[in-house]
Amino acid sequence: MDVILPIEVFTMGNLAMINIHGNDLTGQLPSEVGLLTSLTYLQVSMNQFDGPIPTDIGRLTSIQRLRIYSNVFTGSLPSELGQLTNMTSFSCYLNSINGSLPTNLGRLTGIQSLRMYSNDFTGSVPSELGQLTNMTDLQVSRNALSGSLPTDLGRLAGIQVLLAHRNAFSGFLPSELGKLINMTRFSCYRNSLNGSIPSELGWLTSMEQLTVYRNTFTGSLPSELGLMTNMTSFSCYLNSIDGSVPTDLGRLTSIQVLRMYSNDFTGSVPSELGQLTSMTNFQVSQNYLSGSQPHELGRLSNLTRLNMRHNFLSGSLPTEAGLLTQLTALSLRSNSFDGPLPSELGLLSKLTLVCC
Numbered sequence: 356m357d358v359i360l361p362i363e364v365f366t367m368g369n370l371a372m373i374n375i376h377g378n379d380l381t382g383q384l385p386s387e388v389g390l391l392t393s394l395t396y397l398q399v400s401m402n403q404f405d406g407p408i409p410t411d412i413g414r415l416t417s418i419q420r421l422r423i424y425s426n427v428f429t430g431s432l433p434s435e436l437g438q439l440t441n442m443t444s445f446s447c448y449l450n451s452i453n454g455s456l457p458t459n460l461g462r463l464t465g466i467q468s469l470r471m472y473s474n475d476f477t478g479s480v481p482s483e484l485g486q487l488t489n490m491t492d493l494q495v496s497r498n499a500l501s502g503s504l505p506t507d508l509g510r511l512a513g514i515q516v517l518l519a520h521r522n523a524f525s526g527f528l529p530s531e532l533g534k535l536i537n538m539t540r541f542s543c544y545r546n547s548l549n550g551s552i553p554s555e556l557g558w559l560t561s562m563e564q565l566t567v568y569r570n571t572f573t574g575s576l577p578s579e580l581g582l583m584t585n586m587t588s589f590s591c592y593l594n595s596i597d598g599s600v601p602t603d604l605g606r607l608t609s610i611q612v613l614r615m616y617s618n619d620f621t622g623s624v625p626s627e628l629g630q631l632t633s634m635t636n637f638q639v640s641q642n643y644l645s646g647s648q649p650h651e652l653g654r655l656s657n658l659t660r661l662n663m664r665h666n667f668l669s670g671s672l673p674t675e676a677g678l679l680t681q682l683t684a685l686s687l688r689s690n691s692f693d694g695p696l697p698s699e700l701g702l703l704s705k706l707t708l709v710c711c
Contacts, residue, residue: 370391372395372396373394374396374398379403383409384428386409388412392414392415392417396420400422401425401426408452409433411435418441418442419442420442421444425448425450428447429451430454431457432457436460438459441465442463444468445463445468445471448471448494450473451474455478455479456500458481460483461481463487467492468490471495471498473496473498477499477501479500483507486507489513490514493511493516495518498521502526503526504532510531510534512536512537513537516540517542520545520566521544521545523547524547532556533553539563543566544568544570546569546570549570549571552576553577555579556577562586563609564586564587564588566590568590568594571594575597580603581604584607584609586610588613595619596615596618598622599622600620600644602625604625606627606630610634611633611635611657612635614638622645623645623646624644634655645666648663648672650675652673652679653675653678654678655679656679658681664686665688669692671692673697674697675699676700676703677699680703685708
């Protein structure tokens with residue numbers, strides 16, 4: 356179907372809403388869409404529209420919600436979008452839009468949700484986005500963005516979700532992110548970020564999911580992370596983080612997933628981690644941890660996966676391991692444990708994978 360909409364539609368000057376979501380429509384979005392200056396809602400997502408987004412879309416100054424996701428749009432994002440100052444939601448994800456993010460997006464001061472992930476955007480994140488202080492949801496993941504994350508992002512006081520993973524970002528993680536006290540989800544995994552994880556992140560006490568794996572972070576893990584008592588998932592694996600595992604992590608009593616493998620952690624496994632009784636997945640393999648496995652880990656009654664392989668742990672396995680009755684996967688190989696395996700492991704009837 357090459358005709359997207361009857362041409363008569365574009366003469367309806369009072370039209371306030373168009374929703375043609377999910378109709379497998381093809382062809383380009385006509386520039387005449389800019390004639391519909393009374394539109395407050397335009398939904399053309401999940402079709403097969405291609406070609407560039409028409410610059411005339413910048414004439415829709417009454418628009419509040421603009422949704423063009425899941426098409427095959429190409430070309431750059433028109434800077435004219437910055438004229439849509441009444442817009443509260445813009446979604447263009449899952450297209451093939453390229454070029455840089457327009458600095459004019461910083462004029463959308465009423466925007467609350469800006470979802471631009473899974474495109475081909477390049478260049479840096481404009482510092483002007485820091486002016487969008489009403490924004491609660493910013494998603495720029497799965498692009499080819501580079502440069503540093505701007506410190507101006509710390510001005511987004513209302514942000515709850517900030518997703519920047521799978522790009523080519525480099526430089527330090529801005530300490531200014533610690534000002535985003537309403538944030539519940541932050542991900543920057545699979546980038547080239549370096550330096551230490553800033554201690555200011557500990558101020559994010561609303562955080563639930565913090566995902567920073569597969570970067571080149573160094574330095575020690577800040578003990579302030581223990582302040583994030585609402586966190587359910589923390590993944591920092593495949594970095595070069597060193598020093599000891601902070602005992603303050605034992606305060607994360609809501610945590611379910613704690614993945615810290617493939618780093619350079621040293622010292623012992625803190626006994627305080629035995630307080631994390633909601634945890635189901637604990638992975639600290641491929642580090643330089645030493646000492647004995649703490650008996651307190653036997654309190655992790657909801658644990659289904661425990662991976663501590665490739666460390667320098669020693670001593671005998673505690674009999675309390677037999678209390679981990681929900682365990683399905685246990686990997687302890689390539690350590691320096693001695694003595695026989697405790698017979699209590701025979702109580703773990705749900706085990707399907709054992710590597711000792």
